[in-house]
Amino acid sequence: MKTILLVVGKTIEKHYQDAINDYRQRTRHFIGFDIEVIPELKNTKSLSAEQQKEKEGELICKAFLPGDVIVLLDEHGKEFRSIDFAAWMEKKLANVNKRLIFVIGGPYGFSPKVYEMAHEKLSLSKMTFSHQMIRLIFVEQLYRAMTILNGGPYHHE
Amino acid sequence: MKTILLVVGKTIEKHYQDAINDYRQRTRHFIGFDIEVIPELKNTKSLSAEQQKEKEGELICKAFLPGDVIVLLDEHGKEFRSIDFAAWMEKKLANVNKRLIFVIGGPYGFSPKVYEMAHEKLSLSKMTFSHQMIRLIFVEQLYRAMTILNGGPYHHE
Numbered sequence: 558m559k560t561i562l563l564v565v566g567k568t569i570e571k572h573y574q575d576a577i578n579d580y581r582q583r584t585r586h587f588i589g590f591d592i593e594v595i596p597e598l599k600n601t602k603s604l605s606a607e608q609q610k611e612k613e614g615e616l617i618c619k620a621f622l623p624g625d626v627i628v629l630l631d632e633h634g635k636e637f638r639s640i641d642f643a644a645w646m647e648k649k650l651a652n653v654n655k656r657l658i659f660v661i662g663g664p665y666g667f668s669p670k671v672y673e674m675a676h677e678k679l680s681l682s683k684m685t686f687s688h689q690m691i692r693l694i695f696v697e698q699l700y701r702a703m704t705i706l707n708g709g710p711y712h713h714e
Numbered sequence: 715m716k717t718i719l720l721v722v723g724k725t726i727e728k729h730y731q732d733a734i735n736d737y738r739q740r741t742r743h744f745i746g747f748d749i750e751v752i753p754e755l756k757n758t759k760s761l762s763a764e765q766q767k768e769k770e771g772e773l774i775c776k777a778f779l780p781g782d783v784i785v786l787l788d789e790h791g792k793e794f795r796s797i798d799f800a801a802w803m804e805k806k807l808a809n810v811n812k813r814l815i816f817v818i819g820g821p822y823g824f825s826p827k828v829y830e831m832a833h834e835k836l837s838l839s840k841m842t843f844s845h846q847m848i849r850l851i852f853v854e855q856l857y858r859a860m861t862i863l864n865g866g867p868y869h870h871e
Contacts, residue, residue: 570733571732572729572731572733573729573733576733579727579729636839636840637840638840638841638842639842681841682793682841682851683793683795684794684795684799684839685796686851686854686855687858690850690851690854693847693850694839694847694851697844697847698841701842712842
């Protein structure tokens with residue numbers, strides 16, 4: 558199984574890039590993991606929020622392949638404790654044959670088309686975070702889940 | 715009113731320092747805000763988790779002044795949506811005369827003494843984050859709350 562984090566738009570700020578890369582590298586000690594970036598839409602000023610969401614949704618759906626297990630990071634998703642997320646990942650590692658794709662949407666959320674294609678929704682917090690922050694939070698949780706499953710000193714319960 | 719984030723131990727990694735400082739500066743456009751660092755305990759290897767928690771708790775309590783409103787960032791605390799946290803901050807801005815102190819504990823959580831002194835507990839997520847990450851998440855949420863209260867394009871509901 559390969560785990561992929563699919564995001565819209567590059568991570569711009571250097572300090573986020575560095576922090577995200579750090580966790581990406583550390584997570585790779587445990588599982589196949591990569592971050593795929595869908596280029597940000599251009600000329601969005603002429604688009605309404607709905608139109609932007611829809612166009613982004615089309616690009617997101619294009620990135621999916623048959624057999625992918627698609628999980629949206631979404632405020633309406635299920636909220637886990639870190640150990641429960643680790644247990645959830647353990648099941649996925651055992652059951653998903655191809656790609657496990659986590660998707661972080663654009664600033665206005667996901668289009669209906671993306672919701673239709675998704676298998677599950679997870680929420681990292683009730684709070685709303687910037688997209689750059691969600692990426693960082695997610696990669697830290699994924700790394701934490703791997704250390705929980707493999708027994709390391711990183712997580713204290 | 716002055717808002718303070720009280721933490722145990724320096725933020726070590728450069729990319730976290732940079733990200734946290736960025737939000738600290740941005741938040742200061744709206745409110746008096748500072749981060750106070752309690753030096754990390756030394757020689758913790760000879761201490762049990764409980765002993766470390768207790769010693770850290772003593773240092774945390776020493777930093778409090780009469781009149782402080784003390785809010786622990788704690789996994790057992792109330793979880794807010796960002797707009798609700800903003801509404802909560804609005805009330806505090808109107809009602810707290812002296813210092814509003816948010817406290818992030820050490821790796822093993824807070825000692826009973828700290829819980830006794832606290833007025834409220836907030837949780838940023840059901841998930842457990844590293845201490846450095848919690849700092850960053852908190853300052854981003856505080857900044858976001860200020861932009862919500864002051865009307866800015868940062869937050870999309």
